[in-house]
Amino acid sequence: MSTPAALRDWLITETPSSRRQAAWGRRYRLWCDFRRNPLAIGGLATVVLLIVLCLAAPLLATHDPGQQTLTNRLAAPSAEHWLGTDELGRDVYSRLLYGGRVTLGMVVAVVLLVAPLGLAVGCIAGYFGGLADRVLMRVTDVFLAFPRLILALAFVAAIKPGITSAIAAIALTAWPPYARLARAETMTVRxxxxxxxxxxxxxxxxRIILRHVTPMCTQSLIVRVTLDMSSIILTAASLGFLGMGAQPPSPEWGTMIATARRFILTEWWVPLVPAIAIFVASLAFNLLGDGLRDVLDPKQR
Amino acid sequence: MITVENLSVRFGSVEAVKGVSFHVPKGAAFGIVGESGSGKSTVLRALSGLNPDWTGRMEIDGTALSPHRSKDFFRRVQMVFQDPYGSLHPRQTVDRALSEPLEVHGIADIEPRILRALAEVALPPAVRFRYPHQLSGGQRQRVAVARALMSEPDVLLLDEPTSALDVSVQAEVLNLLSDLQVRRGLTYVMVSHNLAVVAHLCGTVGVMQGGVMVETVSADDLRAGNVMHAHTRALRTLCMALEEPA
Structure with missing residues (x-):
């Protein structure tokens, strides 16, 4: 087991001798399958890169993201400001790095809140049926009945505007589709x-729901979550634009686009840079999700 | 061991089982045969506790059964399903499937018990960490039998355990089941539409038609043709014609 080849043999053996060996062998096979999908690897690499860039923002940023230089507004990209400056003369590159922390953090927080909640509601409703199903699904309908942004707006307006309340508001409006999806899957499985x-x-x-029903629902849920990542980013941006999300001067990709929207015809690079960032992040999450779905279904192996 | 008296099951306005009664002594095997829709599987599902909407009286080992069963009941009574492709969780390895009953009932020594169970149903230890789709139909049904035996039940309910398998594998699984019965002293209730399969395994056979058990005969009488009811005779003739094509 000391050499890589021996380790590999230990991992891919047809007759694992212990549960631990079987589990690691399974993970190794998953990784091998995943590695064969270049798009998924691209997605994973991009997501990892984005996360590393955001975590290392203080080291990589060339300027203070909040430092204003009003004499140097809307500058084109140069050696001093790699991606130009925004309408208050702040360095776009540095704001992009710090903004990624806020934006990606919000997305991750929303997903961590929403996916388990929707899964739980849907599986419980679908498995028990009857009264539990009717009550839970009517509650879901109530949340689905409101336009997503308006419900989020009302929620944030009712409590204090800010990143935390924006996360809660988006989570509140994003879970019903997951519950519906999980319920439909549960009904076919039960x-x-x-x-x-x-x-x-x-x-x-x-125990049946947790250990036997939810594994059958997670696959479509993962795909749905990764497809939703982009719309979560956009909802966060809309809230920010309306003053209900990330509060200035903290940078956030959506807010950056919203405030630079006015200059899209003249100084187009200012809104374009965060737009590209959102696009790249959404695409990477989607590709990663697609790859994960292919790999997580054992029947496709 | 098992007593069923006047069992009736309704699905909406349809009465699928109309007053079925039978008795199975400890260690015996009772077969239920009938055409599709005769209510034979419904009897088994009511007995297993999967369908709580029944009326009548059912007893196992002298204890009357209620619509909702205790955990102890599920330890003592287990079931093998018809379709081995559908009765194993597609996302769980054989190891997971076999350890689940042990975890639920809090039985220790999971590892040695799984290895022993695989050996008992003549499966190589290599299948332990495989997924159901990596196994053949016969192997899957063996896994299903092993799973049913994990909690060391006294009663095994068999819902057409061989009808989804091809003929040579059918014989293997049937022999496995009769070996296990002898070795463990199990009580069987087996449902099948195949008279030959039932007569091979079961000492007594109940014939069902339209939700009614029209006749109960011993397997010997069935083989000899000592049957009373016209439907039994028709099934028997059909079975003979299929087995010995002219």
Missing amino acids: NTDYIAAVRLTGASPW
Whole structure:
């Protein structure tokens, strides 16, 4: 097991001798499959790169993201300001790095809140059916009935504007589609023989939902989440634009576009740079999600 | 061991099972045959606790069964399903499937028990960490049998355990089931539309038609042709004609 070749043999053996070996072998195979998909690898590399760039922002930034130089407004990219300056003369490159922290942090926080909540609501409604289903789905309908942005706006306006409340507001409006999706998947799974077999072991309904039903729903959920990443970024941006999200002077990609929108015909690079950042981040998340979905379905192997 | 009296099951306005009664002594095997839709699988699902909407009386080992069963019931009574492609979780390895009953019932020694169970159903230890789609139909049904035996039940309910398998594999699984019955002293209730399969494994056979158990005969009488009801005779003739093509 000391050499890479021996390690590889240990990982890919057809007859693992322990659970630990089987689990690591499975992970290694997943990684091998994932590696074969160049688009997914591109997505993963980009996501990792973006996260590293944002975490290392203080080291990489050339200027203070809040430092204004009103004599040097809307400058074109140069050696001094690599991506130009915005309408208050702040360095766009530095703001982009710091803004990624806010934007990606918001996206990650929203997803971490929304995916488990939607999954839980949908699986419980779908598995138990009857009254639980009706109550939970009507609640879901209530949230679905409002336009997403307006509900988020009302929520943020009711509490204090800021990043935390923006995250809560977006989470509040983003979970219903996940619940619907998880419920639909659960309904197709709950009457299968393999769930009947688990019921016959005497397992509690909670154990069945957690250990046997949710794994069947996560695949479509992952795809949905990665596709939603871009719209979460955009909702965050809209909230920021309306003064309900990230508060100035803290940089955020969506807010950066919103404030630089006026100059799109004259100094086009100012709104274009954060737009490209959002585009690249969304695309990377989508490609990563697509790759993950292909790999996570054991039947495709 | 198992007593069923006047069992009726309704699905909406349809009465799928109309007053079925039978008794299975400890260690015996009882077969239920009938055409599709005769209600034979419904009897089994009511007995297993999967369908709580029934009326009548069912007893296992002298204890009357209620619509909702205790955990102890599920330890003592297990079921093998018809379709081995559908009865194993597609995302779980054989190891997970076999350890689940042990974890639910809090039984220790998971590792040695899994290895012993695989050996008991004549599966190589290499299949332990495979997924169901990496196994053949016969191997899957063996895994399903092993899973049913994990909690060391006294009663095994078999819902057409061989009808989704091809003929040579059918014989293997049937022999496995009859070996296990002898070795562990299990009580079987087996449902099948195949008279030959039922007669091979079961000492007593109940014939169902339209939700009614029209006749209960011993397998020997069935083989000899000592049957009373016209439907039994028709099924028997059909079975003979299929087995010995003219």
